Amino acid sequence: xxxxxxxxxxxxxxxxxxxxxxxxxxxxxxxxxxxxxxxxxxxxxxxxxxxxxxxxxxxxxxxxxxxxxxxxxxxxxxxxxxxxxxxxxxxxxxxxxxxxxxxxxxxxxxxxxxxxxxxxxxxxxxxxxxxxxxxxxxxxxxxxxxxxxxxxxxxxxxxxxxxxxxxxxxxxxxxxxxxxxxxxxxxxxxxxxxxxxxxxxxxxxxxxxxxxxx
Amino acid sequence: xxxxxxxxxxxxxxxxxxxxxxxxxxxxxxxxxxxxxxxxxxxxxxxxxxxxxxxxxxxxxxxxxxxxxxxxxxxxxxxxxxxxxxxxxxxxxxxxxxxxxxxxxxxxxxxxxxxxxxxxxxxxxxxxxxxxxxxxxxxxxxxxxxxxxxxxxxxxxxxxxxxxxxxxxxxxxxxxxxxxxxxxxxxxxxxxxxxxxxxxxxxxxxxxxxxxxxxxxxxxxxxxxxxxxxxxxxxxxxxxxxxxxxxxxxxxxxxxxxxxxxxxxxxxxxxxxxxxxxxxxxxxxxxxxxxxxxxxxxxxxxxxxxxxxxxxxxxxxxxxxxxxxxxxxxxxxxxxxxxxxxxxxxxxxxxxxxxxxxxxxxxxxxxxxxxxxxxxxxxxxxxxxxxxxxxxxxxxxxxxxxxxxxxxxxxxxxxxxxxxxxxxxxxxxxxxxxxxxxxxxxxxxxxxxxxxxxxxxxxxxxxxxxx
Numbered sequence: 165x166x167x168x169x170x171x172x173x174x175x176x177x178x179x180x181x182x183x184x185x186x187x188x189x190x191x192x193x194x195x196x197x198x199x200x201x202x203x204x205x206x207x208x209x210x211x212x213x214x215x216x217x218x219x220x221x222x223x224x225x226x227x228x229x230x231x232x233x234x235x236x237x238x239x240x241x242x243x244x245x246x247x248x249x250x251x252x253x254x255x256x257x258x259x260x261x262x263x264x265x266x267x268x269x270x271x272x273x274x275x276x277x278x279x280x281x282x283x284x285x286x287x288x289x290x291x292x293x294x295x296x297x298x299x300x301x302x303x304x305x306x307x308x309x310x311x312x313x314x315x316x317x318x319x320x321x322x323x324x325x326x327x328x329x330x331x332x333x334x335x336x337x338x339x340x341x342x343x344x345x346x347x348x349x350x351x352x353x354x355x356x357x358x359x360x361x362x363x364x365x366x367x368x369x370x371x372x373x374x375x376x377x378x
Numbered sequence: 379x380x381x382x383x384x385x386x387x388x389x390x391x392x393x394x395x396x397x398x399x400x401x402x403x404x405x406x407x408x409x410x411x412x413x414x415x416x417x418x419x420x421x422x423x424x425x426x427x428x429x430x431x432x433x434x435x436x437x438x439x440x441x442x443x444x445x446x447x448x449x450x451x452x453x454x455x456x457x458x459x460x461x462x463x464x465x466x467x468x469x470x471x472x473x474x475x476x477x478x479x480x481x482x483x484x485x486x487x488x489x490x491x492x493x494x495x496x497x498x499x500x501x502x503x504x505x506x507x508x509x510x511x512x513x514x515x516x517x518x519x520x521x522x523x524x525x526x527x528x529x530x531x532x533x534x535x536x537x538x539x540x541x542x543x544x545x546x547x548x549x550x551x552x553x554x555x556x557x558x559x560x561x562x563x564x565x566x567x568x569x570x571x572x573x574x575x576x577x578x579x580x581x582x583x584x585x586x587x588x589x590x591x592x593x594x595x596x597x598x599x600x601x602x603x604x605x606x607x608x609x610x611x612x613x614x615x616x617x618x619x620x621x622x623x624x625x626x627x628x629x630x631x632x633x634x635x636x637x638x639x640x641x642x643x644x645x646x647x648x649x650x651x652x653x654x655x656x657x658x659x660x661x662x663x664x665x666x667x668x669x670x671x672x673x674x675x676x677x678x679x680x681x682x683x684x685x686x687x688x689x690x691x692x693x694x695x696x697x698x699x700x701x702x703x704x705x706x707x708x709x710x711x712x713x714x715x716x717x718x719x720x721x722x723x724x725x726x727x728x729x730x731x732x733x734x735x736x737x738x739x740x741x742x743x744x745x746x747x748x749x750x751x752x753x754x755x756x757x758x759x760x761x762x763x764x765x766x767x768x769x770x771x772x773x774x775x776x777x778x779x780x781x782x783x784x785x786x787x788x789x790x791x792x793x794x795x796x797x798x799x800x801x802x803x804x805x806x807x808x809x810x811x812x813x814x815x816x817x818x819x820x821x822x823x824x825x826x827x828x829x830x831x832x833x834x835x836x837x838x839x840x841x842x843x844x845x
Contacts, residue, residue, distance in 0.1 A: 181697050182572060182672045186812040191793045195443065195457040197417035197464050199525075215818050218457055247693060249573040252606070252672075253812060254791075255508040256415065257524035275573055278542075278608045279508055279522055286526035336540070338401040349526070350426070353534040356395050356403055360431075360536060363394040363405055373629035373637050374407050374501065377434050 166288040167346035171269050172315045173242030176232055177306045183246060184253035185280060189262040192217055202258055203265030207233060237310045245302055246273040250291075251280025260287045270316050272323070274299050285339045286349065290318060292333045302331075318344060381647040384613055385544045385579045388519035388644070392502050394536055403536045407501040408513075411438040411474070411528070412487050413465040414793070415506030419529035420468040430472055431535035437496050438469050438476040441486045442793045446756050446783035449479055458794065485759020485785040488512040488726035492596065493759055495625025499614040499641040504531055509726045509809065511602040514611035515595035516618055517644035519579075521608040542608070543653040545578040546646070549586040551661035556843035558736070559594030560728060560807070560826035562586065562658075563601040564666035568676040570656055575607030578654065581646060582612050586660030592621040593732035600727045601809050604673040613645035665842055667713050668811045668824040670701035675811070677713060679829065679841045685709040704813055705821050706801065714839050716823070719802040721746075721753035721834040722816070723827055724783075725790035728807035729758030733827040734766045737807075738774040740831035740842065746779035747837030754781045754796070756788040780834070792817045805833040 193205045195218060204222035209215075211233060213226040227234045233241070244263065250273040251259060260283045263271070270290040284291045294302070305325065306312045315324040318340060323331040342349065368375045382390070395403040416438075423430070430436065443458035453459040462479065469476035477483040483490060488509050491497040497513040503520035504510060506528040513520035527537055547566055567574075580602050587595065595612050602610025619638050622628045629637045664678035675698075677684070686698040686709060702709065707716070723729070723737050734757060746753045755775045757763035763785055766772055772782045789796040790808035798804055798820025807830050808815075811822040825833065832842040 180700065181693050184812045186810070186815050190814055191791050194414050194793065195461050197461060199418045209814050209818060249576070249606070252572055253508065253810060255506060255522035255524050257526060275576060277606065278576055279524060283524035283526065286524060337399050338397065349538055350530050350533045353403060353530065353536055353538060359395045359403070360405070360534065367405070371500065371640065373633045374498070
């Protein structure tokens, strides 16, 4: 997993509540058996005027110029500013894969759906929760100021705006450490192999029907 | 320990290791696998040179991509076929039990797990699918995971997580005639919102829940995720135990007796403390219909489409406006005035035998309205289909003008050929009314099987209580 330490990136505002994972990456793209290549189909139904299917040349498709990601001033954005309950719906990890593949490194919102939030951390994407009033402020600033960059410092848990104002955010200490060091969860868990085996040995006589071998 | 909630009991019995900050390694008893969220996990495992920790904990089935029409020639869409073939190959290579498309036991993963007795009380159950919350109906701790976690469970039999807060949704009272488990859970979502359960594990309790069949309880827990909660659960009781008796993966003989003794302890203790309690009077709940593009946008069938000018919160008002535009609806329209184009009875929410029986009773001897272009009944599994056919329900549906299909996820998420065309409006027994969920530009109204069936006959929504 890529490390996340500090970024300075362009922010783009997606002004909708309850953005679901079907909107982030529509189901026809879930047929892929790979982890990469979802970026061109991020927000496919909002981003393009035609209907997208896997295998199309996305560079030739008609863009919806009203959709915020298509506005020239937001090209190359790395920080997505969103509303409450972002990422609700299905558990598809294709959603963070698509955001990551597009180039996003962080998402700021008043709240995230649980599974989506978890999936982000597994892919080096930082979901940041700020209170609604702060998110409102950022929406106003981003919209009013072309080229609005934010600096996100994970170590310090701090977002700094171009005029120097600062927002502090909370992040789970374990997840923070994994992101800062690019640690792989499986590798960490496998340090506990002995405890897993001991658990099984202890649990098996209590509930033997859960340990049937076929 | 003094009094514990059901969630405490399930959590505590699966702790392998706990860090001082609360990050916990939780042991997973059952890992259900389907074709969409597993290929990258199998690939990751292979690239790292790892093997699954406990093959016997896994049960695999293809459900999202499978055709619901004649399957004798396989899957025609080459991309869907590759995904299903990849699952078959991975299961063959590693010796994982899989119900292939030609197997009568094949079906939607959340229907076949319980049907086979592969979901049992006291288990932790995971699957790379958010509707894994369904299995909590059996007093199991069941939740959806992403593909990285699928790989993590394969490699270690564990997951790293922090304990959620506990919410109790208490529903006392008897459900009125024509009011179902689906209406109960839609009413809960309407009350607490789609983020109301975020960060919580929800236990559904009260006399209305105890009175439900296992099928009804599964419908309720299935949609816990639509209330934002990864896990929903219900205490084990006689209903749970009699459902499981004799199922292929359930314990037998002496083990059955030992198991049932344990299962009877799987309830919240008297006086157990929850972080939040939500109460609903079950007797007050009417049949529910969603009108928007989020499951919380729901009203009773005798209600109207809301008027955004009466909403003071600007973010909510904007959501209502966007939804009404997408749905092609006008404020203040009575729900019963909404005409429909298609009807879908199926999905992991409502494709079990009881759902099909209830819908069949509504359409028996009647015919689908002329304006309804397609009405389909899609059983949740091959065994549900077989049972329904033994009872003659297939004929009831077909004579009423429905199509009777092969089992799978079908038009719940339209990954196969079953989908809405742009602008088409559907009465659907599924779980999500998101934009494009049932096909690009499609408009979904979530309802119970009885309400979907009645809408098929009338051509518009009707109050099934007076139908």
